[in-house]
Amino acid sequence: MEPHYSLFYTFHFYLFGVIALGSAIAFVTRRSPVAAALWLVNVMFSLAALFVMLDAEFIGVIQVLVYAGAIMVVFVFVIMLLNLGHPAELAQARGKWWKLAAGVVGLVLLAEIMVISRGGLPETLIVPAAENQQQLRELNPVGVVAKPLFNEYLLAFELTSVLLLVAIAGAVVLGRGRAVRAG
């Protein structure tokens, strides 16, 4: 099923995978929110590189723009707004037993996902490989996303816009604060 990959491709795939994994571990062990946010940006960038290598160029660009660009900037902005950088305000991580329990939960979850991903997909879900390759070849990277988005998934797309509107309204109402409400 899988085509043959060149050594160049394989090397870079593993390189970005290792960068993502190392950055994620560095991210989760930081106590300072700013350092954690910057490590998470690193994870997002290497995942964008992996998306591009997996023939999803548009998703890779969107990953950099939305995740690394917009969402993480909002996170850093909130961290600075709340002025959380002082060592005295850094929350200590949970105690030894919590860490042990989290490790056990993580190991069980990891084993579970590995077992499930070895099972493979049901036959009915699989698009024939030739058809899929042809579809990817005929459309450009944006068209691959856009064509199904505005045909089969049009209703979901419209509902997404409602979701975004609700989120904007909710964020404004929650963030407005008490002073305005009283007046």
Next chain:
Amino acid sequence: MLAESLALTAALFTIGVIGVLTHRNAIIIFMCVELMLTAVNLTFVAFSRFYGAAGQVFVVFVMTVSAAEAAVGLAIIIAIFRHRQTINLQDINLLRG
């Protein structure tokens, strides 16, 4: 590269879960949730290469939902901080009996 992508997804998702369980800082916990969502996106992209391009459409939806979640969640965190002067989850125990 499908097997490698799935293994990387599993590892990243597990790191996110462990982060949610071990941290007390609300913002870091939020970032761990974002990491989990992105890890799942990698699964969608890896499968879309072999099982049809519709997986990439779902990635767009996941990104939209996570953007909305980040906006509302951070607004809630700001509201809590304004109220309690802390975002340490240990100190936010209004519902504790």
